[in-house]
Amino acid sequence: MLAFAILIVIIAACLAAPWYAQNISQSDPFASNLDGSITLAGQPVDIMQSADTGFGVTPIGPTWTQKYFLGADDQGRDVAARILFGGRNSLLIAAGATLICLTLAGLIGIVAGFSGGFVDSILARILDILWAFPVYLLAISLSAVLISRGLKLGPVTIDSDSLLIPIAIIGIVYVPYVARPIRGQVLSLARSDFVLAAVCLGVPRARILWKDILPNVITTLIVFAPLMMALNMLTEAALSFLSIGVQPPAASWGTIILDGEGLLYTRPAVAIAPGLAIMLTVVALNFLGDGVREAFDPRAKIRVQK
Amino acid sequence: MKTIWLIAAALLAVMQAAHAQNHRGGTLKLVAASSDGSIDPQVNYTDQYWQLFIVAYDGLVAFRKSAGSSSNDIVPDLATSVPAPQDGGKTYVFKLRQNIKFSNGQPVTPADVVASFERLFKVNNPNAGSWYNNIVGGDKCLTAPATCTLPDGVVAGDDGTITIHLVKPNPEFLYQIALPFGAILPAATPPHDMGTIPIPGTGPYAITSYDPQKAFILQRNPYFKVFSPEAQPDGYVNEIDFEFGVTGENAVTAIENGQYDLDMDPSLPADRLAEMSTRFPRQIYINPLLADYYAPMNVNIPPFSNLNARLAVNYALNRRDTVQIYGGKNLGVPACQILPPGFPGYQPYCPYTKNPGPKWTAPDLAKAQSYMQKSGMAGQKVTVITDDEGVDPALGTYLGSVLNQLGFVATTHVLSANIQFNYIQNTNNKVQISITLWYDDYPAPSDFLNVLLTCGQIHPGSDNSVNIAGYCNKQYDAKVQAALRDAITDPAKANTEWAAIDKQATDAAAWATLFNPKQLDFVSARLGNYTFSEQFHLLFDKVWVQ
Numbered sequence: 001m002l003a004f005a006i007l008i009v010i011i012a013a014c015l016a017a018p019w020y021a022q023n024i025s026q027s028d029p030f031a032s033n034l035d036g037s038i039t040l041a042g043q044p045v046d047i048m049q050s051a052d053t054g055f056g057v058t059p060i061g062p063t064w065t066q067k068y069f070l071g072a073d074d075q076g077r078d079v080a081a082r083i084l085f086g087g088r089n090s091l092l093i094a095a096g097a098t099l100i101c102l103t104l105a106g107l108i109g110i111v112a113g114f115s116g117g118f119v120d121s122i123l124a125r126i127l128d129i130l131w132a133f134p135v136y137l138l139a140i141s142l143s144a145v146l147i148s149r150g151l152k153l154g155p156v157t158i159d160s161d162s163l164l165i166p167i168a169i170i171g172i173v174y175v176p177y178v179a180r181p182i183r184g185q186v187l188s189l190a191r192s193d194f195v196l197a198a199v200c201l202g203v204p205r206a207r208i209l210w211k212d213i214l215p216n217v218i219t220t221l222i223v224f225a226p227l228m229m230a231l232n233m234l235t236e237a238a239l240s241f242l243s244i245g246v247q248p249p250a251a252s253w254g255t256i257i258l259d260g261e262g263l264l265y266t267r268p269a270v271a272i273a274p275g276l277a278i279m280l281t282v283v284a285l286n287f288l289g290d291g292v293r294e295a296f297d298p299r300a301k302i303r304v305q306k
Numbered sequence: 307m308k309t310i311w312l313i314a315a316a317l318l319a320v321m322q323a324a325h326a327q328n329h330r331g332g333t334l335k336l337v338a339a340s341s342d343g344s345i346d347p348q349v350n351y352t353d354q355y356w357q358l359f360i361v362a363y364d365g366l367v368a369f370r371k372s373a374g375s376s377s378n379d380i381v382p383d384l385a386t387s388v389p390a391p392q393d394g395g396k397t398y399v400f401k402l403r404q405n406i407k408f409s410n411g412q413p414v415t416p417a418d419v420v421a422s423f424e425r426l427f428k429v430n431n432p433n434a435g436s437w438y439n440n441i442v443g444g445d446k447c448l449t450a451p452a453t454c455t456l457p458d459g460v461v462a463g464d465d466g467t468i469t470i471h472l473v474k475p476n477p478e479f480l481y482q483i484a485l486p487f488g489a490i491l492p493a494a495t496p497p498h499d500m501g502t503i504p505i506p507g508t509g510p511y512a513i514t515s516y517d518p519q520k521a522f523i524l525q526r527n528p529y530f531k532v533f534s535p536e537a538q539p540d541g542y543v544n545e546i547d548f549e550f551g552v553t554g555e556n557a558v559t560a561i562e563n564g565q566y567d568l569d570m571d572p573s574l575p576a577d578r579l580a581e582m583s584t585r586f587p588r589q590i591y592i593n594p595l596l597a598d599y600y601a602p603m604n605v606n607i608p609p610f611s612n613l614n615a616r617l618a619v620n621y622a623l624n625r626r627d628t629v630q631i632y633g634g635k636n637l638g639v640p641a642c643q644i645l646p647p648g649f650p651g652y653q654p655y656c657p658y659t660k661n662p663g664p665k666w667t668a669p670d671l672a673k674a675q676s677y678m679q680k681s682g683m684a685g686q687k688v689t690v691i692t693d694d695e696g697v698d699p700a701l702g703t704y705l706g707s708v709l710n711q712l713g714f715v716a717t718t719h720v721l722s723a724n725i726q727f728n729y730i731q732n733t734n735n736k737v738q739i740s741i742t743l744w745y746d747d748y749p750a751p752s753d754f755l756n757v758l759l760t761c762g763q764i765h766p767g768s769d770n771s772v773n774i775a776g777y778c779n780k781q782y783d784a785k786v787q788a789a790l791r792d793a794i795t796d797p798a799k800a801n802t803e804w805a806a807i808d809k810q811a812t813d814a815a816a817w818a819t820l821f822n823p824k825q826l827d828f829v830s831a832r833l834g835n836y837t838f839s840e841q842f843h844l845l846f847d848k849v850w851v852q
Contacts, residue, residue: 030707032704034624034627035624035626051579051580052637053580053636054583054586054632054634054635055579055580055582055636056577056578056582056583056633056634057577057630058577058580074577074700075700075703105469117759131550141790147719148729148735160717161689161717161719164711196776243694247718247719248702248703248718248720249716249717249718250705262555262575262700265555265575265578266581267576267577292381
């Protein structure tokens with residue numbers, strides 16, 4: 001319950017990003033502000049502070065006030081506002097990729113497990129091939145290609161800076177991780193007494209799928225959802241940190257960590273704050289996943305009661 | 307009185323020799339985030355490795371190893387003297403020094419010189435088609451590099467002379483053969499890029515090992531004896547170890563701790579500069595570079611095919627901000643024009659500023675918006691391509707922000723530094739605008755105004771099409787050719803012409819020049835005799851570490 005509450009707070013904060021930028025920080029988190037200044041304790045303070053020696057420029061650190069609460073990044077942008085905007089993209093990509101992953105995995109797993117024979121062999125081998133690629137290597141390779149050129153499939157064109165590209169890539173690379181257990185579950189269900197009875201009674205295959213197989217598989221997919229979302233969020237952060245995920249000036253928690261990499265010695269908050277946001281969200285999603293599993297898996301409940 | 311002076315001079319010489327002997331020895335430790343490709347001196351075109359090649363290899367002539375502007379002078383190296391051009395500037399006759407040996411003990415012969423020039427074509431030297439094809443037979447070699455011979459272009463005489471015949475006079479020929487590409491290598495060197503395999507050279511140091519994942523090691527060449535101190539001094543350190551895999555922040559800390567002597571990466575972390583300059587001021591050296599940080603705009607595709615759009619970008623850029631990103635006012639000078647300060651033909655000129663004049667002072671946003679409106683390009687999508695090294699991602703982000711403020715819909719795409727420079731050159735990639743840096747190869751205006759902005763430097767579909775903006779203007783090209791011709795007979799007149807050409811190129815706004823960077827070297831406390839050449843930067847055969 002606590003995990004769910006934390007997630008709701010994070011999502012609500014991220015949704016409020018435009019309001020925060022406009023009314024609280026009063027800055028554009030996507031525009032460079034290298035010449036700007038703010039007033040602190042009645043004194044004007046440069047956002048980018050030049051050293052007296054004339055070498056080096058350091059962004060303002062956390063002010064703990066409404067403006068530049070967590071300080072500025074190397075473009076003079078408000079880090080707190082960027083973290084809220086970045087969270088929107090990180091959550092959107094993680095959720096979108098999870099939806100794609102579960103939909104494809106569910107479809108492939110059910111078709112493969114229920115059809116059996118040749119169809120199963122082909123789909124299972126395709127999953128094996130995808131499984132054989134180290135997941136980050138595959139994601140990085142796909143991103144490196146698509147981010148530089150975009151994607152054109154017949155009439156469908158996706159620009160290289162579109163969030164659909166990381167959503168699709170992350171969604172696809174994890175399909176085998178979900179599809180294989182689903183296929184196994186469907187194989188088992190297809191040989192279960194109630195399905196065999198339905199087959200013997202001449203119930204159409206489509207009806208068996210819809211009434212007997214799908215309801216059993218859906219619960220597994222629901223249990224997978226928060227866990228996959230956590231995994232997808234980490235993958236998105238990794239890709240964006242490598243500059244092959246979300247493209248500037250858009251932000252995600254991964255890109256903000258990258259922005260902070262060069263400031264680790266002097267302004268560690270720039271990298272640490274989005275890192276903490278990722279950690280908090282992923283832990284909350286994992287706890288939520290456990291809760292959902294316990295809720296849907298009666299055996300887990302029995303174990304807990306014992 | 308004369309005797310006293312002679313004794314004093316002799317004493318001074320003895321003291322200097324003793325002093326040099328005291329500093330001789332030790333290992334110079336260099337560091338960088340990553341390696342920089344092949345160690346074949348006729349292939350690699352990076353500033354980082356050129357600094358090492360010049361202590362391992364010699365050409366017929368060389369740039370003087372000295373500090374300041376005298377480092378732009380040509381001095382004899384493997385040749386006994388710098389020849390005067392003959393035949394109206396089309397023939398150069400060199401006399402090869404006797405008794406010089408490669409680091410494998412083999413003597414240097416005229417046959418090695420001939421083979422080295424032919425090898426430039428066999429290994430597809432990056433400038434074979436733009437510089438060395440002017441040697442008679444060069445164009446034929448470009449079409450059939452594997453079987454390249456230059457029987458009428460590079461001729462070895464029985465008396466140790468080498469005669470080089472050019473197709474047309476070239477005032478920059480000696481510069482072009484004084485660079486590491488002009489290194490004389492053993493004739494038996496395989497006719498392909500040697501990659502990680504060291505090639506014997508004639509310098510005071512020889513490359514003994516190279517692992518791109520780990521280190522580049524040079525040790526003393528046992529066969530080296532000083533034959534041209536201006537071109538190739540003996541060197542103080544016994545070994546140069548250049549290690550890879552240490553990124554900027556960690557490299558700075560390691561140098562502060564005395565673990566390394568110099569970070570070879572082009573820019574140091576901006577947020578550490580203040581600490582370095584206050585805690586270790588004696589270990590910092592700053593020198594102006596003959597270089598431009600600039601944003602080439604592709605004049606052949608929208609939106610920058612529109613002159614008004616290019617002018618809008620030029621007027622909107624706050625060049626002071628770009629200098630801030632690079633590390634502050636002591637490390638760069640805002641600039642508008644193509645030629646960097648101090649270059650032959652340089653006359654200060656900046657139209658893209660409030661109060662146009664010789665210097666950039668502030669962006670003119672009103673003019674920028676007015677040109678933007680005239681262009682009709684508001685709402686156009688633009689992708690800024692930058693690389694992931696040093697401050698370049700931040701410069702790309704800043705440029706994207708300026709474009710968005712102007713009304714474009716801009717994103718910034720960061721590519722690996724290993725591929726970005728080639729990527730932005732290839733017309734197939736349809737790059738609209740990018741961030742890049744150009745250092746001079748040698749001190750001649752053509753190295754910017756001819757190499758980077760003439761029609762002949764556009765090679766559609768090639769990764770080596772260094773006119774990145776794709777600017778092609780026949781009238782401009784004609785002026786460049788005239789200046790090149792005049793440079794042979796009347797350098798002063800040519801410099802006046804180059805200044806006018808620079809102005810024309812600046813007005814065409816194919817680039818948005820950002821600033822002229824300065825080189826900041828942060829060295830270890832033990833590194834002494836720091837000597838900065840305008841051509842090759844810190845000279846490793848001049849420094850000592852003990």
